Amino acid sequence: MIAPLSEAIDKLVPDGTSLLAVGGMHMHNNPMELVRELVRRPRHIVRLLTSPSGCMAADLLIGAGIVDEVATSYIGFEHLGLAPCYRRRAESNELRVLELCEGAIGHGLYAGASGLPFVPLPSGLDLADNGRANQESYKTVINPYTGEPVVVVPAIRPDVALLHAQSADEQGNAIFSRAHFTDRLMAMAARRVILQVERLAEPHEVAGAAAGCVLPGFLVSAVVVAPGGCLPTASHGHYSYDEEGLREYIELSRTEEGFEHYLRIKGLASVEVAV
Numbered sequence: 222m223i224a225p226l227s228e229a230i231d232k233l234v235p236d237g238t239s240l241l242a243v244g245g246m247h248m249h250n251n252p253m254e255l256v257r258e259l260v261r262r263p264r265h266i267v268r269l270l271t272s273p274s275g276c277m278a279a280d281l282l283i284g285a286g287i288v289d290e291v292a293t294s295y296i297g298f299e300h301l302g303l304a305p306c307y308r309r310r311a312e313s314n315e316l317r318v319l320e321l322c323e324g325a326i327g328h329g330l331y332a333g334a335s336g337l338p339f340v341p342l343p344s345g346l347d348l349a350d351n352g353r354a355n356q357e358s359y360k361t362v363i364n365p366y367t368g369e370p371v372v373v374v375p376a377i378r379p380d381v382a383l384l385h386a387q388s389a390d391e392q393g394n395a396i397f398s399r400a401h402f403t404d405r406l407m408a409m410a411a412r413r414v415i416l417q418v419e420r421l422a423e424p425h426e427v428a429g430a431a432a433g434c435v436l437p438g439f440l441v442s443a444v445v446v447a448p449g450g451c452l453p454t455a456s457h458g459h460y461s462y463d464e465e466g467l468r469e470y471i472e473l474s475r476t477e478e479g480f481e482h483y484l485r486i487k488g489l490a491s492v493e494v495a496v
Contacts, residue, residue, distance in 0.1 A: 222393050224443040226258050229415050233442055234381050236264035241288075242379035242411060243271060243278045245454065246402040247299050248462040251278040252385040252417045254450030259383075260285045260489055270379060271296060272403045273323035277454055277470065278383070280304035283316060284480045290317035292358075292377075294326060298467055305474040321358060322351045325374045327403055329358075332376035333410030339373045347372040382411035385451055386436065387458055388422040393441030396422055396430045398458030405435050413442040417450050419459050 224232075234241065245251035256278045269288045271279045275296040282288050283296075284306030296304040310316035321329070324346045332340035339360075352359030352372060364371045384404045386395035395416055397404070408414045416436070421444075427434050450456075453466030473479040 222391055222438070222441070222444055223421070224445060226254065226445050226447065227262065229443040229445050230255065230258045230262055233413050233415055234259060234264060238264065238266050238380050240268045240270060240377075240379045240381075241266045241282075242377075242382040242407045243269065243275065243282070244382065244384040244402065244404040244407055245276065245278060245451075246272045246400070247274045248276050248467065249400075249451075249455045250385045250402070250404070250457060251276055251451055251454040252383045252415075253278055253281075253452060253454060254447035255383045255385075255415055255417050255445065256281050257487075257489065260287075260484070263287045265289075268292060268319075270326070270377065270407075272407075273326050275307075276304070277467065280306045280474070283307050283310055284474055285484075286315075288316065290319060292319040292321055292326075294321055294323045298471060301464075301467060301471055305471055306480060309475070309477075319358060320351055320354045321374075322346060322349050325351065325358060326377070327406065329374050329377035330403060330406035330410045332374075333378040334406055337376055339375050341371045341373050377410055379407060379411040381413045381415065382407040383415050383417070384408060384436075385417045385456065387418065387456060388420050388426070389416055389418045389436075389441070389444050390422045390424055390427045390438070391444070393436075393438030393444050394422075394427045394434055395436035395438075395441065396427060396434050397436070400457065401435055408436055408440045411440075414440055416441050416444050417447050418444060419446075419448050419450070419456060421446055
C-alpha cells in the first residue's frame with residue numbers, strides 16, 4: 222500500500238490512460254507531488270478530469286503537453302486569474318475542451334461511484350449553455366413517470382484518480398483535515414487511486430477521526446508520503462498556499478518558452494515537453 226512516488230506513477234498510470242482525474246479544489250489540496258512526478262515521467266493521457274474548480278495540478282499537466290483533452294468547469298487561480306497553459310492551449314486549439322457545469326461533474330462522479338450508466342441533473346441546470354457547447358455529455362430524455370424532458374449526463378469513471386489527504390494509515394484509510402471537495406466521489410468512481418499524504422497516521426488516529434476519515438482504504442491503490450506535497454497550493458490544516466510561488470508559475474507559463482524555463486528551474490528539466 223505504501224509506495225515510492227516513482228513506483229506509484231509507473232505502475233498505476235499507464236501510457237494511454239483514457240481518463241485521469243485530479244483532485245483538490247481551487248488553490249487547495251492539489252496533489253502537486255504526484256503531478257510533478259507524472260510530468261517527470263510523462264505518458265499519454267487521453268482525457269483529464271478536474272474537480273469543479275481545477276487549478277495548478279491540471280494546468281501543469283496541460284502545459285507539459287501530455288493531455289489531449291480536458292473535461293472541466295473552470296481551471297484558474299482564484300484572484301490571480303485564469304490558468305495560463307490551459308488558456309494558451311485551448312485558444313490555439315491544441316487542447317480539446319469538454320465544458321461541464323459543476324453539477325455535471327458532481328452528479329457524473331456520483332453515477333460512476335454508484336454503478337449507474339447516467340444520471341438526471343436537477344431542474345434548472347438545463348437552462349445553462351453547457352449542453353449546447355458540449356452535446357457529447359448532455360442529452361435530453363423523457364421522464365417515464367411524468368412525460369417531461371429531463372437533461373442527463375453520463376457516469377464518470379476515471380481510470381486513475383490522483384488525490385491528496387492530510388494523512389492516512391498503512392492500509393490507506395485517509396483523514397481529510399477539512400473539506401474533501403469532490404475527492405471522495407473521485408475515489409469511489411475511479412478504478413485506481415493514488416493518494417498523496419502529508420504523513421502516515423497511526424491506527425488509533427484513524428479510529429478517532431470518525432468525521433475526518435471519509436475515504437476507506439479498500440478504495441486506495443497506493444499511498445505516497447509527501448510532506449509539503451501540495452505546494453505551492455495549500456494543504457488544509459498544514460499550510461496555506463504560497464502566493465509568490467503561484468505568481469511565479471503564472472507569469473512564466475504565459476508563454477511556451479517561459480513554461481519550459483519553469484520546468485528547468487523546478488527540477489523537471491529532463492522532461493521533453495510534448496508539442
